[in-house]
Amino acid sequence: MLIHTQKKSLVQALSSANNADSEIGKKKKIGFVPTMGALHIGHISLVNKALEDNDLVVVSIFVNPTQFNNNADLQKYPRTPEDDISLLKNLKGEIIVYLPQVQDLYETAVSAKDYNFEGLENEMEGKHRKGHFNGVGTILDKFFRIIKPDNAYFGEKDFQQLQIVRKLVAVEKLPVKIIGCPILREETGLALSSRNKRLDAKQVDEATLIYKVLNEVREKFDSTTLKELNELVAERFLQNESLNLEYFEIADEKTLKTAKQKSKHAKYRAFIAAFAGEVRLIDNMPLN
Numbered sequence: 001m002l003i004h005t006q007k008k009s010l011v012q013a014l015s016s017a018n019n020a021d022s023e024i025g026k027k028k029k030i031g032f033v034p035t036m037g038a039l040h041i042g043h044i045s046l047v048n049k050a051l052e053d054n055d056l057v058v059v060s061i062f063v064n065p066t067q068f069n070n071n072a073d074l075q076k077y078p079r080t081p082e083d084d085i086s087l088l089k090n091l092k093g094e095i096i097v098y099l100p101q102v103q104d105l106y107e108t109a110v111s112a113k114d115y116n117f118e119g120l121e122n123e124m125e126g127k128h129r130k131g132h133f134n135g136v137g138t139i140l141d142k143f144f145r146i147i148k149p150d151n152a153y154f155g156e157k158d159f160q161q162l163q164i165v166r167k168l169v170a171v172e173k174l175p176v177k178i179i180g181c182p183i184l185r186e187e188t189g190l191a192l193s194s195r196n197k198r199l200d201a202k203q204v205d206e207a208t209l210i211y212k213v214l215n216e217v218r219e220k221f222d223s224t225t226l227k228e229l230n231e232l233v234a235e236r237f238l239q240n241e242s243l244n245l246e247y248f249e250i251a252d253e254k255t256l257k258t259a260k261q262k263s264k265h266a267k268y269r270a271f272i273a274a275f276a277g278e279v280r281l282i283d284n285m286p287l288n
């Protein structure tokens, strides 16, 4: 497994991997798994899927400063590069790790581009994390242009991000296929997330409320009005003393707009963001 800290050497490695194969007239299919590190089984499942579908997989490990609207959150984001590399070394297949410093990607200006994601960026996470999706778009736009992957893999836990990445590649006309992969969960239902590393044992236990509530909403979706479902979720979070609900939304999967009434033709998902102490957790579930 090769590890590159500079985009220049990464690009050279990708080009020599292709030159080696061009002698037999074949271009290597490149898969890409962007991460911010603190890897868990969810990331590993994305890398394994990418290894199945491609000849070579690039995994980036980079905590992207421009997607954090809260400096304390950026500082506290878990960073475990040695553990991440050990996990990746155990996998079978050709993997290149890209582990850059901020200057390698942002050079002199650590700032985000202003994108128009046709309104997707203004819903849910966009309302609560101003500028977040411009930061995500900026870094992925850079990665896609440097790595030129055929396929890129994203977990559905960040479902809004997944839809925005699809919009980004359409708007920027980037020749990469975006592949969404299902959410991986603990046995208790808690969605796997790098942020879970910041929870203590009690918070891990209490955070399972998020999954329980999403499940209850899914079960009652057909028989209950949207207003009643919203009231039910507010009630469940009021009854618990440890988690603070930031938002609950039932939204159309495509537009991400809050559902005002149920239509047979639309696909809906329930989305939750909640705080366990200082740690912000998000999760979602398809409803129909």
Ligand code: PAF
Binding pocket: 034, 035, 036, 062, 064, 067, 136, 139, 140, 158, 161
């Ligand atoms: O989902 C993440 O971990 C990040 O938003 C991503 C896609 C790696 C961009 O920094």
